[in-house]
Amino acid sequence: MQDMLQGYIPEQSMAQVLNLLKHDNLTVTIKKERKTRHGDYMRLPNGKHQITVNSNLNQYRFLVTLIHEIAHFEAYKAYGRFIKPHGIEWKRTFQHLMLPFLNPTIFPNDLLSLLAKHFKNPKASSDTDVNLALALKQFDRPNNKTYIFEVPIGSTFKLYNGKVFKKSQKRVKRYECIEINTGKLYLFNPNAEVELLNE
Known part of the structure; x- marks a missing residue:
């Protein structure tokens, strides 16, 4: 062991x-x-x-x-x-x-x-x-991911499963994000790791 x-x-x-x-x-x-x-x-x-x-x-x-x-x-x-x-x-x-x-x-x-x-x-x-x-x-190996709280409002990002979202406003603790394909609203913790897409 x-x-x-x-x-x-x-x-x-x-x-x-x-x-x-x-x-x-x-x-x-x-x-x-x-x-x-x-x-x-x-x-x-x-x-x-x-x-x-x-x-x-x-x-x-x-x-x-x-x-x-x-x-x-x-x-x-x-x-x-x-x-x-x-x-x-x-x-x-x-x-x-x-x-x-x-x-x-x-x-x-x-x-x-x-x-x-x-x-x-x-x-x-x-x-x-x-x-x-x-x-x-902060002790993780570096990767190309960004935290949700660092993503500018109105920007798009991708999750590991390929779904693409647009960041909207902040509620008390979490961020509203709209899934591009379905228009559904999701809430993300500020420390969620995502891949920022170039627009």
Whole structure:
């Protein structure tokens, strides 16, 4: 397990992570990038449990995602299968598991304060916490994507699925965008990554 995780998580977190993964019936698999999620947890038909995490995540996001998924496994073991996926049992478990990692030997200081705030009430996805998502993204490898909040109003952009949108006005937190082909209105988080189209 240590060899597999080498380079994917901060070195100083390795011993603690390996300790959390000491279960005979739990496996971790590193997958190619999936656009709709960073990782997942699944109870397999044979009674074993599987966690998958995307290989393209930077080491800090990978660690948060891995602990997120371990929290699903631990919550399942402690409370059974009838709990809500991101309900109070999972939140408490995630908070408890994450606490020992929230220190400056593992995370940079500018991430620590945002993580501490996030873990007062962790969400189903760290991407919905805009400030934390933006802070985590600064450690990603460079790509040709632009954030929605950087796109000028009236400009067009494309998503990974090929759909083309035109940016409209901002609501309280999110941006209204019109899909060009259908005229439908969609709301985008400010930190959504898109490809700006030359007009």
